[in-house]
Amino acid sequence: MRGVTDAGIGSDYGCAAPDGTSRWWDLRVDATPSGATDRKAAPMTFDPIQYKNTTRAQWETAAQAWHRWGPVLEQWLGEATERMLDLADVGSGSRVLDVAAGAGGQSLAAARRSGPTGRVMATDISPSILTYAAKAAGDAGVSVETVELDGEELERLPGVSFDAVICRLGLIYFPNQPRALSGMGHALRDGGRAAAVVYSTSERNAFFSLPVRIIRDRVGLGPPAPGQPGPFSLGGPGVLLSQFEQAGFRDVTVEEVPAPLRLASAADCVRFERESFGALHQMLATVPPERHPAVWAEIEDALGRFESAEGFLGPCELLVVGATK
Numbered sequence: 001m002r003g004v005t006d007a008g009i010g011s012d013y014g015c016a017a018p019d020g021t022s023r024w025w026d027l028r029v030d031a032t033p034s035g036a037t038d039r040k041a042a043p044m045t046f047d048p049i050q051y052k053n054t055t056r057a058q059w060e061t062a063a064q065a066w067h068r069w070g071p072v073l074e075q076w077l078g079e080a081t082e083r084m085l086d087l088a089d090v091g092s093g094s095r096v097l098d099v100a101a102g103a104g105g106q107s108l109a110a111a112r113r114s115g116p117t118g119r120v121m122a123t124d125i126s127p128s129i130l131t132y133a134a135k136a137a138g139d140a141g142v143s144v145e146t147v148e149l150d151g152e153e154l155e156r157l158p159g160v161s162f163d164a165v166i167c168r169l170g171l172i173y174f175p176n177q178p179r180a181l182s183g184m185g186h187a188l189r190d191g192g193r194a195a196a197v198v199y200s201t202s203e204r205n206a207f208f209s210l211p212v213r214i215i216r217d218r219v220g221l222g223p224p225a226p227g228q229p230g231p232f233s234l235g236g237p238g239v240l241l242s243q244f245e246q247a248g249f250r251d252v253t254v255e256e257v258p259a260p261l262r263l264a265s266a267a268d269c270v271r272f273e274r275e276s277f278g279a280l281h282q283m284l285a286t287v288p289p290e291r292h293p294a295v296w297a298e299i300e301d302a303l304g305r306f307e308s309a310e311g312f313l314g315p316c317e318l319l320v321v322g323a324t325k
């Protein structure tokens with residue numbers, strides 16, 4: 001765990017193995033040479049350390065773009081974010097832990113609610129993306145402490161020290177979600193609230209699942225196995241609720257929040273995902289670069305079905321969960 005700003009709660013945390021090649025989309029595929037569309041699907045051992053290293057590297061690379069697309073993100077995720085903060089009971093004076101905080105959009109929203117007597121700690125596995133969160137907080141005149149920390153290592157924080165834990169579009173990418181939920185319980189005081197935003201099913205999130213499917217088809221890869229991380233890993237009926245209940249939370253509720261992605265055109269959506277969705281970029285890394293333009297053109301063509309005279313409206317549905325320790 002390493003404080004990116006002056007966190008004062010420890011030092012020297014990082015991932016172990018230097019090599020990271022296992023990704024959520026190729027967990028069921030053999031290790032034949034990359035780029036081919038004829039790779040045969042076969043079980044492959046999931047290595048969470050490699051996976052984590054790759055995830056961290058993805059977000060180190062995508063950090064600047066995720067920050068740059070911040071206004072689009074906040075408009076797209078705004079309603080779900082406010083609902084998450086409501087369900088986490090974030091108000092004046094709240095001590096809030098933000099897990100997988102990214103460039104800090106929801107951290108700033110929490111800091112505005114908790115005010116000068118509150119405290120917001122934004123944590124993430126990617127130190128680069130946290131620098132944008134720290135800068136954004138400074139620019140907005142709110143106080144957000146940033147700490148580099150794996151969301152599956154929350155027990156490294158002092159126990160019973162937060163009133164609320166929030167996590168927006170982060171838990172889905174964790175290989176050991178039960179451990180992360182248990183860590184949230186560790187950090188919360190008794191009666192404290194946890195809340196998170198995740199994608200629902202691939203069918204209801206075509207703005208993302210269409211590009212994923214097209215790239216997967218081009219690369220010849222199968223979907224992640226059940227229980228493995230990925231954008232829709234918590235979206236199935238009852239999955240999110242049962243994960244929180246199994247982690248010992250009570251009063252668990254899950255709400256569906258429509259969150260259509262509004263942009264000027266399908267081309268803009270491709271630019272948004274191409275630049276800032278680290279997972280898609282990394283998937284394409286196994287395709288020879290000269291084939292990338294054709295793949296992105298195919299994605300743009302497919303997303304064109306969501307374009308009209310009013311612009312682009314990408315289908316997206318989020319789930320917002322709230323629970324009590």
Ligand SMILES: C[S@@+](CC[C@H](N)C(=O)[O-])C[C@H]1O[C@@H](n2cnc3c(N)ncnc32)[C@H](O)[C@@H]1O
Pocket residue numbers: 052055056059073099100101102103104105106123124125126129149150151152167168169170173174
């Ligand atoms: C889709 S972004 C969401 C960022 C931010 N919460 C938001 O909604 O704008 C996913 C974030 O999860 C972080 N992340 C992925 N795996 C993580 C882990 N094991 N521990 C902590 N953060 C992680 C990434 O670094 C990235 O910042």
